[in-house]
Amino acid sequence: MALIKSPILSSHFSAQSDPLQQLYSRSRSQKRTQSRRDEALDPLIFAAAFASGITRNHSGHAAFATQRSLPQSPELSKRSPDDSGAAQDRKRTAFVSRQGPRRLRMQIHQQTRGAKENEKVPCSIDPPTYTETLSSPIATNRLSQAAPLPVDLATSALSHGKQCAKSVVEVRCMARTRIPTPHGTVFLHLYHNNRDSKEHLAIVVDTAQYSTHGQSTVPPIRSHSLDSIWSDDETEEDRILRGAYVGRLAPETRCASRPVEQSSLHPNVPLPLVRIHSECFTGETIGSMRCDCGEQLDEAIRLISQPIQVSSPLSGTIPGRGAVIYLRQEGRGIGLLSKIRAYNLQDLGHDTVTANLMLGYKADERGYEIAAAILRDLGLGSEQGEGIRLLTNNPDKVMALEKENLRVVERVAMVPRSWRCPSRLVSSSGEEERETRTAGVTMIGGDMARGPDLDKYLRTKVLRMGHMLPLSMVDGMHT
Numbered sequence: 204m205a206l207i208k209s210p211i212l213s214s215h216f217s218a219q220s221d222p223l224q225q226l227y228s229r230s231r232s233q234k235r236t237q238s239r240r241d242e243a244l245d246p247l248i249f250a251a252a253f254a255s256g257i258t259r260n261h262s263g264h265a266a267f268a269t270q271r272s273l274p275q276s277p278e279l280s281k282r283s284p285d286d287s288g289a290a291q292d293r294k295r296t297a298f299v300s301r302q303g304p305r306r307l308r309m310q311i312h313q314q315t316r317g318a319k320e321n322e323k324v325p326c327s328i329d330p331p332t333y334t335e336t337l338s339s340p341i342a343t344n345r346l347s348q349a350a351p352l353p354v355d356l357a358t359s360a361l362s363h364g365k366q367c368a369k370s371v372v373e374v375r376c377m378a379r380t381r382i383p384t385p386h387g388t389v390f391l392h393l394y395h396n397n398r399d400s401k402e403h404l405a406i407v408v409d410t411a412q413y414s415t416h417g418q419s420t421v422p423p424i425r426s427h428s429l430d431s432i433w434s435d436d437e438t439e440e441d442r443i444l445r446g447a448y449v450g451r452l453a454p455e456t457r458c459a460s461r462p463v464e465q466s467s468l469h470p471n472v473p474l475p476l477v478r479i480h481s482e483c484f485t486g487e488t489i490g491s492m493r494c495d496c497g498e499q500l501d502e503a504i505r506l507i508s509q510p511i512q513v514s515s516p517l518s519g520t521i522p523g524r525g526a527v528i529y530l531r532q533e534g535r536g537i538g539l540l541s542k543i544r545a546y547n548l549q550d551l552g553h554d555t556v557t558a559n560l561m562l563g564y565k566a567d568e569r570g571y572e573i574a575a576a577i578l579r580d581l582g583l584g585s586e587q588g589e590g591i592r593l594l595t596n597n598p599d600k601v602m603a604l605e606k607e608n609l610r611v612v613e614r615v616a617m618v619p620r621s622w623r624c625p626s627r628l629v630s631s632s633g634e635e636e637r638e639t640r641t642a643g644v645t646m647i648g649g650d651m652a653r654g655p656d657l658d659k660y661l662r663t664k665v666l667r668m669g670h671m672l673p674l675s676m677v678d679g680m681h682t
């Protein structure tokens with residue numbers, strides 16, 4: 204039951220020594236014999252029960268498993284008479300909740316909460332191994348001979364019982380490559396770190412990466428850790444393979460990049476646009492319109508890629524530049540499984556914040572220390588590097604970066620496309636949509652996310668999470 208974070212929910216499952224818990228444990232072992240019960244769904248069922256009164260399974264609220272015939276619940280009576288599942292359910296021995304009376308459960312909850320508050324949550328790092336064997340003969344697994352990576356050190360610290368919450372976040376860009384997108388070429392940087400085992404990414408938009416040093420008007424956005432030399436026996440080929448080269452990679456490329464000092468930007472060039480984006484499988488991969496995440500990712504890359512107007516003495520336009528820091532913090536840090544459950548709670552009538560709380564999480568479980576470390580590595584926002592313009596509506600992100608001593612010079616709002624183009628919202632003609640659709644836009648279906656689920660989600664973000672979006676835009680649209 205490690206998945207259940209909520210003390211309310213988990214207290215039901217944790218085997219403790221008090222008599223009530225023993226009673227629960229006994230009930231649990233009996234329960235295992237009943238295949239119709241799916242323990243993995245329990246958090247959801249309990250959460251729904253807490254929120255909306257009584258469910259079929261918990262209507263009895265008895266502390267003991269009993270045998271009794273099931274009353275015709277409203278839920279069952281809603282089924283059609285030919286619903287064989289319903290008929291079977293009626294014949295079956297009734298399942299009666301084995302949870303204790305609410306008073307006792309609340310007692311346990313209070314105790315568990317008290318204990319939890321005093322204890323520090325250990326980091327659940329899954330030690331990655333850096334012994335990738337590359338099939339190419341030139342690599343000959345030399346990467347594994349490199350000096351210990353920050354994460355190796357953290358892993359060994361962890362194995363000695365230290366908590367990684369105390370360690371300073373260190374990141375290393377493990378590899379960089381060029382990715383052509385509908386908005387132009389971006390440079391994907393993959394990062395490892397000493398805080399978690401996830402592969403966070405930086406999507407760098409910067410055509411100056413193509414230029415060799417000194418050629419471009421603005422300095423290229425370079426990863427310090429990528430350009431640094433990892434060990435004495437690292438060859439040029441090793442370095443090129445992981446993306447440490449300057450200019451265009453071509454069959455004749457033989458020279459790797461050299462570590463460079465981060466140079467400051469020309470005062471007439473606007474500061475780079477940066478977005479810190481959290482993973483959203485549903486929004487980005489299957490085009491969910493419950494949220495605007497897919498659209499935001501696409502819009503961020505599009506905005507960053509827009510040409511920038513510069514004043515004299517440079518004058519004219521230069522290609523857009525900046526980066527999206529893509530954090531693997533699915534579901535505002537609660538993970539995909541819990542996010543799916545949260546969606547079901549939302550369908551049961553709760554908003555995105557309440558759903559998280561009901562599952563025992565905070566409204567937002569994310570942290571931005573790794574993002575800050577990646578930005579520093581790219582020379583963005585740090586003392587020595589450039590200040591940044593941050594694309595967000597989320598005040599937490601601005602505060603988190605400032606707390607990390609990064610220079611957020613400006614916040615640039617991310618207005619949902621459906622708010623900006625309300626006419627397309629009400630338009631029923633497919634014609635108009637086809638004209639405006641951008642081929643190859645990253646999400647399935649492209650264009651914009653919209654619909655009642657999204658409206659509710661955005662409204663909650665403004666009203667309950669303090670997101671800085673003008674609700675008047677959307678209110679005007681629907682009235």
Ligand SMILES: Nc1nc2c(ncn2[C@@H]2O[C@H](COP(=O)(O)OP(=O)(O)OP(=O)(O)O)[C@@H](O)[C@H]2O)c(=O)[nH]1
Nearest residue numbers: 480481482483494532533534535545555595596597
């Ligand atoms: N728990 C939960 N997570 C959601 C839900 N909808 C979207 N998400 C997650 O919310 C996160 C969205 O994060 P970001 O794109 O960084 O945006 P944001 O925090 O809303 O702030 P902005 O910068 O203003 O966009 C992603 O991790 C999504 O997976 C939901 O209903 N419940």
